[in-house]
Amino acid sequence: GAGVSQSPSNKVTEKGKDVELRCDPISGHTALYWYRQSLGQGLEFLIYFQGNSAPDKSGLPSDRFSAERTGGSVSTLTIQRTQQEDSAVYLCASSLQGGPNEQFFGPGTRLTVL
Amino acid sequence: AQSVTQPDIHITVSEGASLELRCNYSYGATPYLFWYVQSPGQGLQLLLKYFSGDTLVQGIKGFEAEFKRSQSSFNLRKPSVHWSDAAEYFCAVGAQPGNTPLVFGKGTRLSVIA
Numbered sequence: 001g002a003g004v005s006q007s008p009s010n011k012v013t014e015k016g017k018d019v020e021l022r023c024d025p026i027s028g029h030t031a032l033y034w035y036r037q038s039l040g041q042g043l044e045f046l047i048y049f050q051g052n053s054a055p056d057k058s059g060l061p062s063d064r065f066s067a068e069r070t071g072g073s074v075s076t077l078t079i080q081r082t083q084q085e086d087s088a089v090y091l092c093a094s095s096l097q098g099g100p101n102e103q104f105f106g107p108g109t110r111l112t113v114l
Numbered sequence: 115a116q117s118v119t120q121p122d123i124h125i126t127v128s129e130g131a132s133l134e135l136r137c138n139y140s141y142g143a144t145p146y147l148f149w150y151v152q153s154p155g156q157g158l159q160l161l162l163k164y165f166s167g168d169t170l171v172q173g174i175k176g177f178e179a180e181f182k183r184s185q186s187s188f189n190l191r192k193p194s195v196h197w198s199d200a201a202e203y204f205c206a207v208g209a210q211p212g213n214t215p216l217v218f219g220k221g222t223r224l225s226v227i228a
Binding site: 004033035043045048091093097100101104105108 | 156210211
């Protein structure tokens with residue numbers, strides 16, 4: 001079946017602009033995660049959706065970052081008033097609900113803020 | 115809170131040689147442990163995982179890892195490296211009962227020489 005997909009694959013924007021990054025999880029996966037991978041760094045957790053529960057936003061670095069998940073499926077990560085330090089690869093992952101399930105990762109969106 | 119340390123930023127091995135990538139974690143209970151591999155421009159692919167039971171786990175592509183509770187380690191091994199193994203390797207820890215955001219190490223970049 002299809003894996004996790006993300007769009008766009010690359011995004012170049014100017015400082016101060018807003019961007020939206022999209023994630024389509026694997027069908028049937030109720031858990032969805034957003035991570036950020038900066039140059040030379042590991043993956044940093046941003047936000048986590050689990051079913052109909054309130055999302056865990058504890059990893060969002062500032063109030064310029066927000067995310068939503070519509071219909072328990074597609075998720076959009078929005079970054080407002082982008083800054084150069086937001087440049088990174090944004091990775092989305094999904095997993096089945098319940099227990100220690102594997103997270104399946106998408107290919108990521110490379111964001112460059114000029 | 116969990117944390118993961120991968121002490122080696124970059125390792126170079128000869129093709130056909132054995133490989134061991136180190137991973138140390140910090141977590142108050144029995145963790146869920148993962149090794150992921152990321153090839154250039156690609157998303158993360160799961161190599162193997164440890165949840166419980168046998169402390170020596172086998173993964174894909176001939177990799178294995180051993181969970182050592184006394185050393186808080188989960189080192190990745192391969193007896194004979196192939197040139198296609200050149201990639202970035204990430205160790206990650208998840209909290210019980212699962213379906214929680216993973217905490218990743220900063221990664222180890224593996225180069226393979228002829």
